[in-house]
Amino acid sequence: MSRSINLAVIPGDGIGPEVVTEGLKVLDAALDGTDVKVDTTTYDLGARRWHDTGETLPDSTLVELREHDAIVLGAVGDPGVPSGVLERGLLLRLRFELDHYVNLRPSRLFPGVSSPLSEPGEVDFVVVREGTEGPYVGNGGALRVDTPHEVANEVSVNTAFGVERVVRDAFARAQARPRRKLTYVHKHNVLVHAGHLWRRTVERVAQEYPDVAVDYLHVDAATIFLVTDPARFDVIVTDNLFGDIITDLAAAITGGIGLAASGNVNPDRSAPSMFEPVHGSAPDIAGQGVADPTATAVSVALLLDHLGLPERSERVLEAVGADLGARGSAPRSTSEVGDALAARVTP
Amino acid sequence: MSRSINLAVIPGDGIGPEVVTEGLKVLDAALDGTDVKVDTTTYDLGARRWHDTGETLPDSTLVELREHDAIVLGAVGDPGVPSGVLERGLLLRLRFELDHYVNLRPSRLFPGVSSPLSEPGEVDFVVVREGTEGPYVGNGGALRVDTPHEVANEVSVNTAFGVERVVRDAFARAQARPRRKLTYVHKHNVLVHAGHLWRRTVERVAQEYPDVAVDYLHVDAATIFLVTDPARFDVIVTDNLFGDIITDLAAAITGGIGLAASGNVNPDRSAPSMFEPVHGSAPDIAGQGVADPTATAVSVALLLDHLGLPERSERVLEAVGADLGARGSAPRSTSEVGDALAARVTP
Ligand SMILES: CC(C)[C@H](C(=O)O)[C@@H](O)C(=O)O
Ligand SMILES: CC(C)[C@H](C(=O)O)[C@@H](O)C(=O)O
Numbered sequence: 001m002s003r004s005i006n007l008a009v010i011p012g013d014g015i016g017p018e019v020v021t022e023g024l025k026v027l028d029a030a031l032d033g034t035d036v037k038v039d040t041t042t043y044d045l046g047a048r049r050w051h052d053t054g055e056t057l058p059d060s061t062l063v064e065l066r067e068h069d070a071i072v073l074g075a076v077g078d079p080g081v082p083s084g085v086l087e088r089g090l091l092l093r094l095r096f097e098l099d100h101y102v103n104l105r106p107s108r109l110f111p112g113v114s115s116p117l118s119e120p121g122e123v124d125f126v127v128v129r130e131g132t133e134g135p136y137v138g139n140g141g142a143l144r145v146d147t148p149h150e151v152a153n154e155v156s157v158n159t160a161f162g163v164e165r166v167v168r169d170a171f172a173r174a175q176a177r178p179r180r181k182l183t184y185v186h187k188h189n190v191l192v193h194a195g196h197l198w199r200r201t202v203e204r205v206a207q208e209y210p211d212v213a214v215d216y217l218h219v220d221a222a223t224i225f226l227v228t229d230p231a232r233f234d235v236i237v238t239d240n241l242f243g244d245i246i247t248d249l250a251a252a253i254t255g256g257i258g259l260a261a262s263g264n265v266n267p268d269r270s271a272p273s274m275f276e277p278v279h280g281s282a283p284d285i286a287g288q289g290v291a292d293p294t295a296t297a298v299s300v301a302l303l304l305d306h307l308g309l310p311e312r313s314e315r316v317l318e319a320v321g322a323d324l325g326a327r328g329s330a331p332r333s334t335s336e337v338g339d340a341l342a343a344r345v346t347p
Numbered sequence: 348m349s350r351s352i353n354l355a356v357i358p359g360d361g362i363g364p365e366v367v368t369e370g371l372k373v374l375d376a377a378l379d380g381t382d383v384k385v386d387t388t389t390y391d392l393g394a395r396r397w398h399d400t401g402e403t404l405p406d407s408t409l410v411e412l413r414e415h416d417a418i419v420l421g422a423v424g425d426p427g428v429p430s431g432v433l434e435r436g437l438l439l440r441l442r443f444e445l446d447h448y449v450n451l452r453p454s455r456l457f458p459g460v461s462s463p464l465s466e467p468g469e470v471d472f473v474v475v476r477e478g479t480e481g482p483y484v485g486n487g488g489a490l491r492v493d494t495p496h497e498v499a500n501e502v503s504v505n506t507a508f509g510v511e512r513v514v515r516d517a518f519a520r521a522q523a524r525p526r527r528k529l530t531y532v533h534k535h536n537v538l539v540h541a542g543h544l545w546r547r548t549v550e551r552v553a554q555e556y557p558d559v560a561v562d563y564l565h566v567d568a569a570t571i572f573l574v575t576d577p578a579r580f581d582v583i584v585t586d587n588l589f590g591d592i593i594t595d596l597a598a599a600i601t602g603g604i605g606l607a608a609s610g611n612v613n614p615d616r617s618a619p620s621m622f623e624p625v626h627g628s629a630p631d632i633a634g635q636g637v638a639d640p641t642a643t644a645v646s647v648a649l650l651l652d653h654l655g656l657p658e659r660s661e662r663v664l665e666a667v668g669a670d671l672g673a674r675g676s677a678p679r680s681t682s683e684v685g686d687a688l689a690a691r692v693t694p
Contacts, residue, residue: 084542084543140541149508153505154541157500160494189431189435195431196489220595220596221595224595224599227463227574244537
């Protein structure tokens with residue numbers, strides 16, 4: 001009996017296609033010796049598509065994407081696309097339409113990787129960022145635009161349903177980790193309505209997880225601890241915007257955004273989850289074969305775990321750790337790194 | 348002819364009164380030899396007042412505060428006050444009522460001060476945080492509270508009037524500094540309405556300041572640069588919430604929140620500006636005489652500058668720099684630090 005993974009691939013723009021090629025190489029290597037086959041279908045979405053056709057995400061493509069088991073995305077965007085067009089029209093539309101309510105962002109300082117912190121300690125935490133609510137809902141508007149009387153509003157929408165499901169996910173993840181610590185991050189002293197919904201929800205769900213230690217930080221204080229004592233964190237759960245901000249900071253202290261992976265996860269599996277490196281399309285280095293595919297490889301590890309192959313996922317992470325630890329000063333090409341990772345992954 | 352500064356003092360709770368005493372000592376020393384006298388009136392506001400009377404900021408007190416030339420605040424709050432009560436009812440109410448639209452937060456890594464960054468470089472920038480708009484307006488609400496159908500919204504309100512005035516202030520500050528660089532920070536790829544108002548405003552005002560170099564960072568990227576290359580920043584202008592977050596991070600990389608000062612400034616002088624250390628009331632160390640009054644001294648420097656005494660302001664900053672550079676490992680009491688600063692300030 002063999003299983004087949006129906007994978008949608010969105011290589012995107014800039015370095016996106018380059019890193020995705022290596023990510024798929026690593027995925028193949030990780031599945032070597034299993035009965036799992038991967039069928040990929042490539043979708044042409046992103047800046048090039050938009051320049052050519054004006055389309056960001058046609059409805060028919062969304063229907064097709066839904067039929068897959070998962071999605072791998074490289075990176076989209078180039079400086080010629082106005083700000084917001086691909087973000088709202090493609091990336092966020094996918095997260096919202098496919099109900100990616102758990103935006104999963106692990107931060108681990110692998111041995112041998114340098115951090116801007118002088119004493120980072122052992123950093124190994126995961127941020128569970130809410131993905132379908134908060135200030136990201138697109139519920140804003142403006143009037144008298146471009147006049148001295150313009151008013152521009154943005155609404156953060158938060159629901160008991162939406163907060164509870166992501167908080168539950170975070171508690172379950174915390175319980176499955178050795179340290180069993182959950183930190184929730186918000187700003188409930190100022191954003192009192194949204195913040196108190198988060199607070200009440202965490203406090204209620206916490207009663208079902210007496211073995212998980214819970215603490216709270218205001219988002220501003222969280223940025224302080226991320227640079228003074230990142231080792232204190234295990235699982236962090238937070239709102240969509242706060243999660244966006246603190247995960248970039250978390251990436252910076254663990255070797256940079258070039259190593260940061262993410263999973264846009266639909267834990268209910270009512271639609272495919274999507275895995276992508278956090279870095280962008282980096283037009284300045286595109287086409288030169290110098291982009292680091294490591295973040296894509298780690299995203300592939302998240303994909304494997306989501307597909308029920310935790311042992312293969314772990315193997316990819318071990319390969320990444322070994323490769324990072326063995327890096328010398330000589331630069332390697334994108335495909336050299338991909339080959340090295342694939343070789344370490346192959347059983 | 349002698350001038351008199353009519354100063355309202357809100358010592359507050361915890362270490363607030365302790366650091367304010369030293370701050371006023373430094374202020375007196377800085378004015379020594381000038382014709383400027385300080386008259387202080389102390390206002391009892393904060394957690395203790397709230398516990399005793401249920402009041403946060405009575406209207407009559409607000410009327411009195413308005414009559415002053417400036418306000419110095421220590422810190423308010425204790426763990427017995429529910430989250431949001433003093434923040435919204437006192438601190439934010441003061442900022443909104445007194446139209447403190449420039450929330451000024453300098454970040455300087457003084458020689459001899461240790462940073463969690465291994466290579467911080469020369470850090471000396473100022474964040475101009477908008478103080479009267481954005482997600483802080485208190486324009487939120489919730490329905491079906493504490494049921495599975497709760498919806499909690501928070502509205503970020505941004506106006507052409509409000510954005511333009513703070514952006515103008517930031518450009519003027521950037522132009523007066525040697526490097527003449529302004530970085531504006533937002534998230535205009537997601538918060539498109541508010542973000543594009545900010546963007547258009549910065550681009551328009553920039554035309555009047557051709558000698559100021561302008562760049563833009565998404566708030567998530569700004570947190571990265573704050574730890575990888577803080578020396579790149581000169582003046583940062585940003586929204587109320589983003590400013591809250593990045594100034595705590597900025598404080599962390601320049602020696603901690605114990606050194607961070609702030610001015611809640613009304614540049615139009617239609618109401619008094621307020622100067623306060625960013626640290627809180629720190630109940631755990633209150634009453635022991637061990638709190639560091641340095642952030643309050645730097646806040647006093649901001650006050651002196653605001654009152655048209657830039658040379659005295661500079662003298663306080665020099666005293667702070669000298670004191671920090673000369674610190675040994677022996678702990679000093681709050682008043683010892685205050686005395687040392689006052690002695691260095693006195694001409
Ligand atoms: C590109 C942008 C829409 C996105 C976000 O803000 O979520 C990015 O910053 C991220 O973190 O994935
Ligand atoms: C106490 C709180 C209301 C305040 C804020 O969020 O502005 C504080 O964090 C600050 O930065 O002054």
